[in-house]
Amino acid sequence: MTGPRDLSPRDAWKRYVDRRRTELTDGSADSYHYRLKLFGAWCEDRGIETVSELNGWLLDEYRAHRAGEGIASTTLHNEMETLRGLVEYLENIGAVEDGLSKKVDVPRVPEDEQSRETKLATDDALEILRFHRSNDETYGSLFHAFLEVAWHTGARLGALRGLDLRDFDRDVGYVEFVHRPETGTxxxxxxxxxxxxxxLPEVVDVVDAYIAGDRRSNHDEHGRQPLFTSTRGRPGRNTVRVWSYRATMPCVFGPCPHGHDPDDCEFRSHTHASKCPSSRAPHHIRTGAITWHQDRGIPKEVTAERVNASQRVIDRHYDVATKLEEMELRRGPHMDKLSLD
Structure with missing residues (x-):
């Protein structure tokens, strides 16, 4: 009869991910699966047959191996943090020696790499929204309504995708984000x-116009009515990304900054939208929106509740100021104090 110490690395990480699935979203579980699959493959290449063979030296060897492949420091941090979780699990079931998880070196990410520097700039976002609001042809279009909601709520891709028609209240003026895992959102x-x-009332009006005009009256496979619909009902995650890329292209409101002709630019196609140097993914909209909330003086605790992030995370990752912005913040009301008069 075999015991936990006889588990192969492959069986161990699969068992661990299966145990965590009830706690994790599908996206997080997929990330764990990918990171630990790499570790399992490395163990197989090294001839490591059971987890009981693991020791501090081998764990350090794996860290060096991944670092030597030139991955980003944030990627290495996340991979080693996930590996530490696996080893802690193996400790708990008696598959490896106690204290082995403390030998998993999770590298610190340099502070200057912790912020999401790529974001939808406030000036660009506001210019696109003002363009749509003053343009009869695009007012209330899918891209317009999507960007208004994404920018003003700072919501994640999955939250935007999961909105139903019933989650929008035009009378009170809000959208409600609801956890519905049993039906795929x-x-x-x-x-x-x-x-x-x-x-805001002007955002409500845009969403109202979208529902009355551009929105397809489709249901998803669970019989729900998505707020933002595709030809098949509820859009897939990749479709939402494409909407984001296309909605944030600068040629929406002006000439192309890259010298392309919008009429024959391949970036405007569904399959190449992500290649436009100036287009932005949903997370970049979220980053820009949170920064905008902060710049507009919205209390941090209010922003945190609106975007579903802790104040600490907002401070570290999302309140992205340029060096010029930081100088202006430092200068602020204090420069007069340095006057010689």
């Missing part, structure tokens, strides 16, 4: 991610 933070987010 979980929120990243599950029930803790549920919230109502107030919308």
């Amino acid at each position: 979980p929120l990243k933070n599950k029930r803790k991610g549920e919230r109502m987010v107030k919308l």
Whole structure:
């Protein structure tokens, strides 16, 4: 009869991910699967047959191996942090020696790499929104309504994709994000991610116009009515990304900054939208939106509730200021104090 110490690395990491699936969103579980699959393959290449063979030296060898492949420091951090979780699990079931998890070196990410520097710039976002609001042809279009909601709520891709028609209240003026894993639209933070987010009247009007005009009256495979619909009902995650890329292209409101002719530019196609140097993914919209909330003086605790992120995470990752912006913040009301008069 075999015991936990006889587990192969492959069986161990699969068992661990299966145990965590009830706690993780599908996206997080997939990330764990990918990171640990790499570790399992490395163990097989090294001839490591059982997890009981693992020791501090081998774990350090794996860290050096991954670092030597030139991956980003944030990627290495996440991979080693996930590996530490696996080793802690193996400790708990008696598959490896106690204390082995403390020998997993999770590298610190340099502070200057912790912020998401790529974002949808405030000036670009506002210019696109003003263009749509003043343009009869595009007012209330899918791309317009999507960008208005994404920018004003700072919501994640999955949350935007999961919105139903019933989650939009035009009378009170809000959208409600609801965790519905049983029908394919979980929120990243599950029930803790549920919230109502107030919308400005002008944003409500845009969403109203979209529902009355551009929105397809489709249902998804579970019989739900998505707020933002595709030809097949609820859009897939990749479709939402493409909407984001196309909605943020600068040629929407002006000439192409890269010298392309919009009429024959391949970036404007569904399959190449992500290649436009100036287009932005949903997470970049979220980053820009959170920074905009901060710049507009919205209290940090209010922003945190609207976008479903802790104040600490907002400070570290999302409040991205340029060096010029930082100088202006430092200068602020204090420069007069340095006057010789």
